[in-house]
Amino acid sequence: MLENEATLEIQHLVSEFKPGDGDLLAALHKVQHHYGYVPKIAMRVVARQLRLSEARVYGAATFYSEFRLIPPPRTLVGWCSGPACRFKGGEHVRKALEAELGIGMGENTGDDKLGLHLAQCNGTCEHAPQIWVDGKVVGPLDAAKTVRLARELKEQP
Amino acid sequence: MxxxxxLRATAEPAWHxxxxxxxxxxxxxLNTSSIASGAEATLAALRELGASGGFDVTATGDTGVSWAEPVVEVRxxxxxxxxxxxxTAEAAPAFARAAVSGIAREHAIGxxxxxxxxxxxxxxxxxxxxxxxRWMMRNCGVIDPEDIAHYIARDGYATFLRCAAMDRDELIQVVTGSTLRGHSGSFFSTGTKWKFLKDARAEPKYLVCNADEGDPGAWVNxxxxxxxxxLIxxxxxxxxxxxGATYGWIYLRxxxxxxxxxxxxxIAQAxxxxxxxxxxxxxxxxxxxxxxxGAGAYVCGDETGLISSINDMRGMPRIKPPFPAQQGVLEKPTNVNNVETYAAAATLLRIGADEFSNVGTEANRGTKMFTVSGAVARTGCLEVPFGTKVSELLDAAGGIAGGLAFKAMQQGxxxxxxxxxxxxAGLPLEPEPFRPLGAGMGGGGIVFVDETACVIDLNNMVSWFxxxxxxxxxxxxxxxxxxxxxxxxxxARGEAHPADPQLLESLSATFQYSNCFHGSLSPVIMNNTMKYFRDEYDxxxxxxxxxxxxxxxxxxYVVEHQAAAVADAAAICPAxxxxxxxxxxxIDDAKCIRCHACKDVAPEAIAIVDKFADAAPPPASPLATIAPETVRVQARP
Structure with missing residues (x-):
C-alpha cells in the first residue's frame, strides 16, 4: 500500500477522535484492531488528529505493553507471568516454549507463523500454569506438555 | 423517559x-474463568439438549466458584x-438427563x-x-449481567433514588461514618474523598472508576x-x-x-x-x-498514573499535591475509587449503616472480597467480613493442595x-494488623505458597515485574x-556476593524517596523475605x-537410572x-536449560541435584569487588 493511501485509511479510521478528550488510547487500540499492530505511519496520523506531538504518541505507544509495533504472527502464544503460574512451574513452561520455538518473549518466528507474548495474570488461576493460544487459555501445563503443544503448533499449516 | x-414494572416479569x-x-x-474451562461449549450443548429435553437455558456471571467451572445452577x-x-460439554447429556427432574449427584456442589x-x-x-x-456479591452468579431488568427487579437503582432524596452532606456523612475505605489497598476514607470533590471549587467535576486491577493474582473487580x-x-x-460530578471514566485493563x-x-442499557x-x-x-x-501498564493502577493515561499521556504517576480532587482528568477536580469501593458504597447505602456495622471489625465494618489462588485446593473469589482470619480463608479454600505444608502467603x-x-495464619484480614509487620493487606488477591517454592525464585519474579x-x-x-x-x-545463577544483603538493605532505604507507591513499596517483599527467610538467602x-x-x-538435571523412559526424556528435551x-x-549440562520437561516424562529416572555439591562454586560476579563493609546503609529520616 502506498504511504498516502495508508495515511488516508488511518485518517478515516481515527476521524471520530478529538483533541483534549482523552482519546489517545482508544485511537491506538482502533489502529491496532484494524492492522494487528500500530504501524509507524499511524502515529503521525493519530498525532495530527489529536493535536499531539508525534513524540508523545510514540511515547504512549511504546509505554503500554499491549501495543505491538511489529505485525502480529499468525498464531500468538501468550505466556502468563503471574504468581499462581510461577509457583506451579510457569518458568518451566516459558523455558520450554522459548527453546522449542527458538524465540524469546515479544518475538516472532522467522516465518511469522508463531509469536510469543508476555502476558499478565487475568485471574484464571485454576488453570495455572497456563498459556493463551490466540487468547484461548490452555492449562494446566507442564514443560513436557508445552513442548508437545509447541511442536504441534509448528506443524500446523 | x-x-x-x-422500569420496575417491566423488569419484574423478566426476572420472575x-x-x-x-x-x-x-x-x-459465563465469565472469564468458566470460559477458560469450556463454559461456552457447555452452554451450546445444553441449549441443544434443552430444545428437545423440556428445559430452558440461560446465562449468569460468576459465582466465584472457579474451582468447579463450568458451574451450572438448575432451578x-x-x-x-x-x-x-x-x-463440561461432554458431561452435559448425562448431567441434563439427571438434573432436569432430580438431583445430578455426581456434579452437585450444594x-x-x-x-x-x-x-x-x-x-x-x-x-x-x-x-x-455475600453483600456485594449478592447478584454474582444469580442474575444475567447482560440484562438490566434483572438488576432493577432486585431493587437495583432504588438505593440511588433514596440517596438522591437525601441532603448531600448527610449522605457523605453516612459514608464517612461507616468506616468505608478504599478497597483497592489504599484504605483511604471514601466519604472523605467524596467530600474533597464536593468542596472543590472548579467545574466540571469528574469521577473515575479504577478498574485497572493489575495485581497479579487478584481478580475481585x-x-x-x-x-x-x-452495581458499579x-x-x-x-x-x-x-x-456534584457530572461525568465519569471507567479505566478498565x-x-x-x-x-x-x-x-x-x-452503560448502554442504563x-x-x-x-x-x-x-x-x-x-x-x-x-x-x-x-x-487500558493497554497494559501496572502503574496505571496508581490514581495519578491512571489520570495521566486518560489525559493522552504515558501512564506515569506524578507527585501529589495537587491531589486529583484539585486537579485530575482534563485538569479538573476528580475523585478516583476502584470498582469494589463503588460497589461497597452502593451496598452500604442499600442495607443501611446499622446493619452494615453489625459485620466486620470496629475499625473496618462490612465485608471484603478476596481471590485465593496458588497452592490451594480451591481457587476462586469469596466475600467475607473484615477481620476473618487468614487460616479461616485457607480452610475455605480447602487448605494447601497435595498434602504439602503451608509456607507463606503473598497478598495484595x-x-x-x-x-x-x-x-x-492468625492474621485478621483488615489493613491495620499488617502494618507493624512491614506489609500491607492489599486489594484482595491472596496467593498461597507451599513448601516447594523458593524464596529467591519468588523474589526474582517480583523484582522482574x-x-x-x-x-x-x-x-x-x-x-x-x-x-x-x-x-x-x-x-539464582549461583554468583551471589557476600555484600548482597547489605546492598539490598541499602536499596530498601533508598526506595522510599520514590515519587509514588510503585517505587516506595518495591522493597516490601524483599524486606519481608530477608526478615523471615534469611536462611534461604544464606x-x-x-x-x-x-x-x-x-x-x-x-x-x-542428571540421569539417575538408565530406564527405558530416558529415551522419552531425550525425545522431549527442547534443548x-x-x-x-x-x-x-x-545430560550435557552446558546445553540443559532446566525446563524440567525430561523429569515430567521420566520422573523416576531423572534427578535434580545440587550443582555445587562436590564442585567449586562459580566466581562471584564482577561487581563483587565491593567489600561488604564499604556499603553504607542510609538511615531513614
Whole structure:
C-alpha cells in the first residue's frame, strides 16, 4: 500500500477522535484492531488528529505493553507471568516454549507463523500454569506438555 | 423517559421468569474463568439438549466458584435450586438427563435454597460458603449481567433514588461514618474523598472508576464487572450526586475483554432507560460515563498514573499535591475509587449503616472480597467480613493442595508483602494488623505458597515485574529495581556476593524517596523475605545451594537410572541436551536449560541435584569487588 493511501485509511479510521478528550488510547487500540499492530505511519496520523506531538504518541505507544509495533504472527502464544503460574512451574513452561520455538518473549518466528507474548495474570488461576493460544487459555501445563503443544503448533499449516 | 416504577414494572416479569421458572431452567456461569474451562461449549450443548429435553437455558456471571467451572445452577418448579460444578460439554447429556427432574449427584456442589437432601449438602454449610457474607456479591452468579431488568427487579437503582432524596452532606456523612475505605489497598476514607470533590471549587467535576486491577493474582473487580456491572454504575451515580460530578471514566485493563463488553453493555442499557444522562431517573442528577480501555501498564493502577493515561499521556504517576480532587482528568477536580469501593458504597447505602456495622471489625465494618489462588485446593473469589482470619480463608479454600505444608502467603500483589505461614495464619484480614509487620493487606488477591517454592525464585519474579513495570520517571524506582533484580538474578545463577544483603538493605532505604507507591513499596517483599527467610538467602549465597531446587544456576538435571523412559526424556528435551555414549544416556549440562520437561516424562529416572555439591562454586560476579563493609546503609529520616 502506498504511504498516502495508508495515511488516508488511518485518517478515516481515527476521524471520530478529538483533541483534549482523552482519546489517545482508544485511537491506538482502533489502529491496532484494524492492522494487528500500530504501524509507524499511524502515529503521525493519530498525532495530527489529536493535536499531539508525534513524540508523545510514540511515547504512549511504546509505554503500554499491549501495543505491538511489529505485525502480529499468525498464531500468538501468550505466556502468563503471574504468581499462581510461577509457583506451579510457569518458568518451566516459558523455558520450554522459548527453546522449542527458538524465540524469546515479544518475538516472532522467522516465518511469522508463531509469536510469543508476555502476558499478565487475568485471574484464571485454576488453570495455572497456563498459556493463551490466540487468547484461548490452555492449562494446566507442564514443560513436557508445552513442548508437545509447541511442536504441534509448528506443524500446523 | 419512563419513571422508576415503570422500569420496575417491566423488569419484574423478566426476572420472575428466570427466578421462578415454569419449567426447569439451567443457568450457566459465563465469565472469564468458566470460559477458560469450556463454559461456552457447555452452554451450546445444553441449549441443544434443552430444545428437545423440556428445559430452558440461560446465562449468569460468576459465582466465584472457579474451582468447579463450568458451574451450572438448575432451578426447577417445585424442586430445590442446585449448584453444580464441572459440567463440561461432554458431561452435559448425562448431567441434563439427571438434573432436569432430580438431583445430578455426581456434579452437585450444594443446595442453594434449602437444607441438605439426597446426600447433597446445603450450599451455606460448605467450607467455601460458611464464612461468606455475600453483600456485594449478592447478584454474582444469580442474575444475567447482560440484562438490566434483572438488576432493577432486585431493587437495583432504588438505593440511588433514596440517596438522591437525601441532603448531600448527610449522605457523605453516612459514608464517612461507616468506616468505608478504599478497597483497592489504599484504605483511604471514601466519604472523605467524596467530600474533597464536593468542596472543590472548579467545574466540571469528574469521577473515575479504577478498574485497572493489575495485581497479579487478584481478580475481585473482574468478578463484579462480569457479574453485576450495574452495581458499579449505581455506586458511581450515588457518588456523582454526593460530590456534584457530572461525568465519569471507567479505566478498565486490557486483560479483561469480557468485563469491558459487559460494562459497555450496562452503560448502554442504563442510558436507554434514562438512568445515565441528563436527568437520572427524574432526580435532576446529570451523570454519564464511558469505558477507557487500558493497554497494559501496572502503574496505571496508581490514581495519578491512571489520570495521566486518560489525559493522552504515558501512564506515569506524578507527585501529589495537587491531589486529583484539585486537579485530575482534563485538569479538573476528580475523585478516583476502584470498582469494589463503588460497589461497597452502593451496598452500604442499600442495607443501611446499622446493619452494615453489625459485620466486620470496629475499625473496618462490612465485608471484603478476596481471590485465593496458588497452592490451594480451591481457587476462586469469596466475600467475607473484615477481620476473618487468614487460616479461616485457607480452610475455605480447602487448605494447601497435595498434602504439602503451608509456607507463606503473598497478598495484595507485588507491593504488599509476603508473610510466612506462622505469622500469616492468625492474621485478621483488615489493613491495620499488617502494618507493624512491614506489609500491607492489599486489594484482595491472596496467593498461597507451599513448601516447594523458593524464596529467591519468588523474589526474582517480583523484582522482574517491578523493574518491568516501573514507569521510569524517578531514578530511585527505575534504577533501584534494576539493581534489585540484578542481585536476585545473580543469586539464582549461583554468583551471589557476600555484600548482597547489605546492598539490598541499602536499596530498601533508598526506595522510599520514590515519587509514588510503585517505587516506595518495591522493597516490601524483599524486606519481608530477608526478615523471615534469611536462611534461604544464606543457603543460596553462602552455601551455593537452592533448598527448593528451583534456581537454575544452583542445580543440575542428571540421569539417575538408565530406564527405558530416558529415551522419552531425550525425545522431549527442547534443548537437545541428552547425549548417548555406549548405550548410556547423560545430560550435557552446558546445553540443559532446566525446563524440567525430561523429569515430567521420566520422573523416576531423572534427578535434580545440587550443582555445587562436590564442585567449586562459580566466581562471584564482577561487581563483587565491593567489600561488604564499604556499603553504607542510609538511615531513614
Amino acid at each position: 419512563p419513571s422508576y416504577d415503570d 421468569a428466570v427466578a421462578m421458572p415454569s419449567r426447569p431452567l439451567f443457568v450457566v456461569s 426447577r418448579p417445585g424442586g430445590p435450586a442446585v449448584l453444580y460444578g464441572n459440567v 443446595i442453594i435454597d434449602g437444607p441438605a437432601r439426597e446426600g447433597v449438602p446445603a450450599l451455606a454449610d460448605l467450607d467455601w460458603y460458611r464464612l461468606q457474607v 473482574r468478578v463484579i464487572m462480569e457479574s453485576d456491572p450495574h 454504575l449505581e455506586g458511581m451515580l450515588i457518588a456523582s450526586y454526593a460530590s 486490557d486483560e479483561y475483554p469480557l468485563a469491558n463488553r459487559r460494562m459497555n453493555m450496562a 442510558r436507554e432507560r434514562g438512568i445515565l444522562g441528563e436527568n437520572a431517573l427524574g432526580t435532576g442528577v446529570r451523570f454519564d460515563v464511558e469505558v477507557v480501555r 500483589g507485588p507491593l504488599s508483602g509476603l508473610l510466612p505461614a506462622h505469622v500469616a 517491578l523493574e518491568d513495570e516501573s514507569c521510569g520517571r524517578c531514578t530511585t524506582c527505575r534504577g533501584g529495581n534494576q539493581r534489585m533484580y540484578e542481585i536476585f538474578r545473580r543469586t 543457603a543460596h549465597a553462602v552455601e551455593h545451594r537452592c533448598p527448593a531446587k528451583a534456581c537454575p544456576g544452583l542445580i543440575r 537437545r541436551a541428552f547425549v548417548q555414549d555406549a548405550g548410556a544416556w547423560a
